[in-house]
Amino acid sequence: xxxxxxxxxxxxxxxxxxxxxxxxxxxxxxxxxxxxxxxxxxxxxxxxxxxxxxxxxxxxxxxxxxxxxxxxxxxxxxxxxxxxxxxxxxxxxxxxxxxxxxxxxxxxxx
Amino acid sequence: xxxxxxxxxxxxxxxxxxxxxxxxxxxxxxxxxxxxxxxxxxxxxxxxxxxxxxxxxxxxxxxxxxxxxxxxxxxxxxxxxxxxxxxxxxxxxxxxxxxxxxxxxxxxxxxxxxxxxx
Numbered sequence: 001x002x003x004x005x006x007x008x009x010x011x012x013x014x015x016x017x018x019x020x021x022x023x024x025x026x027x028x029x030x031x032x033x034x035x036x037x038x039x040x041x042x043x044x045x046x047x048x049x050x051x052x053x054x055x056x057x058x059x060x061x062x063x064x065x066x067x068x069x070x071x072x073x074x075x076x077x078x079x080x081x082x083x084x085x086x087x088x089x090x091x092x093x094x095x096x097x098x099x100x101x102x103x104x105x106x107x108x109x110x
Numbered sequence: 111x112x113x114x115x116x117x118x119x120x121x122x123x124x125x126x127x128x129x130x131x132x133x134x135x136x137x138x139x140x141x142x143x144x145x146x147x148x149x150x151x152x153x154x155x156x157x158x159x160x161x162x163x164x165x166x167x168x169x170x171x172x173x174x175x176x177x178x179x180x181x182x183x184x185x186x187x188x189x190x191x192x193x194x195x196x197x198x199x200x201x202x203x204x205x206x207x208x209x210x211x212x213x214x215x216x217x218x219x220x221x222x223x224x225x226x227x228x
Contacts, residue, residue, distance in 0.1 A: 001172075032145040037212040041155070047146075048205055049155060060216060073162035092155055096213030098169050100145075 002027045004093055006103035013083040013108055021106045023076045023093035030073060031064055037096030040078045043105075044089040053078065054096075085110060112136040112217045114144070114189075114206045117178045119222030120180050126196050130222055132189040132206030140164070140184040143209040146191050147220075148202040154201075161189070 005024045013019045029036045040053040051060045053069040055078060066081040080087055091107040118130040143220065145160035159170045159180045166178060179192040189206060203221040210216050 031212070035212075039215070043155075048172050048221055049215075051214065051216050051220065054214040054216075055113070082153065090154075094155075094157075094213055096211075099171050100160070100169075100213045102155040105154045 002095060002099065002101055003101035004095055004101050006091075006093055006106050008081075008106060009104060010107045011109070013080070013087070015084060015110060016082050019080045019083050019087075020110065021078045021091055021093075021108075023078070025074045025076075025095055027095075028073045029095050029097060032098060038069075038071065038073060038076050039094045039096055040067075041092045041094065041102075042087075042089050043092065044086075047066055047089075049092065052091075081083055083108075083110070112208060113166065114208060114217055114219045116204065116206045116219040116222040119204065119224045120201060121225045121227065122196055123228050124226055125198060126194070127194045128196065128224060130191040130193070130204055130206075130224070132191075132219060134187050134189065134206075134208065137208065139187040144189045144212075145207045145209045147205045147215065148178065148200075149205070149216075150199070150202045153202075156189070157213075158204070173189075187217065193224070198222075198226050201226045204226055 003026045004059045007022045038056045041049040043049040092105045093103040114134045116132045141163045146158040161180045182189045205221045206219040207215040208217040
């Protein structure tokens with residue numbers, strides 16, 4: 001089965017400083033249509049997850065531009081340019097090609 | 111505003127069945143894929159299944175094929191998850207999601223809790 005590996009699993013961030021999360025897939029996420037289906041979600045404490053980034057680098061509506069995604073094939077990165085208090089939570093990457101598979105999550109604390 | 115709202119979570123005994131519902135609003139319901147994602151207590155997210163707008167295409171996670179069945183009633187803007195032969199490990203919050211394309215889950219419900227226990 002395909003797997004998504006996130007690192008680190010836990011991150012202590014400093015407000016105003018950058019933070020980076022890595023996500024590696026055991027299979028290429030490049031689809032035959034030319035798009036790469038890798039999504040990032042944030043689950044704040046006590047809330048449902050929310051979409052941050054889709055197709056590697058496209059920010060979802062309303063997502064601050066301090067969030068950015070990059071990568072290709074099997075290796076991807078989510079970067080927060082300047083961490084804010086509201087960024088605390090668990091970040092998940094997910095392959096959008098079936099079987100849709102989430103990473104284990106990265107817990108970000110201040 | 112796009113919105114999906116789940117209901118139907120409950121306490122059920124092992125081996126029992128339960129049907130979850132999700133109602134969508136704020137979008138052209140019959141045109142959109144919908145899906146279910148679950149989260150066991152204190153654990154990560156697990157995609158369960160997705161269903162096309164016309165109901166003709168269904169994708170399931172392999173581990174749940176045969177026990178869980180998804181369906182929809184576009185006339186009622188409703189989406190369902192029928193869960194059979196429930197096990198302790200099915201205990202989770204079940205989220206309904208709008209799946210715009212290839213896992214772009216852009217709208218999530220608040221979740222409904224299913225507890226499987228004797």
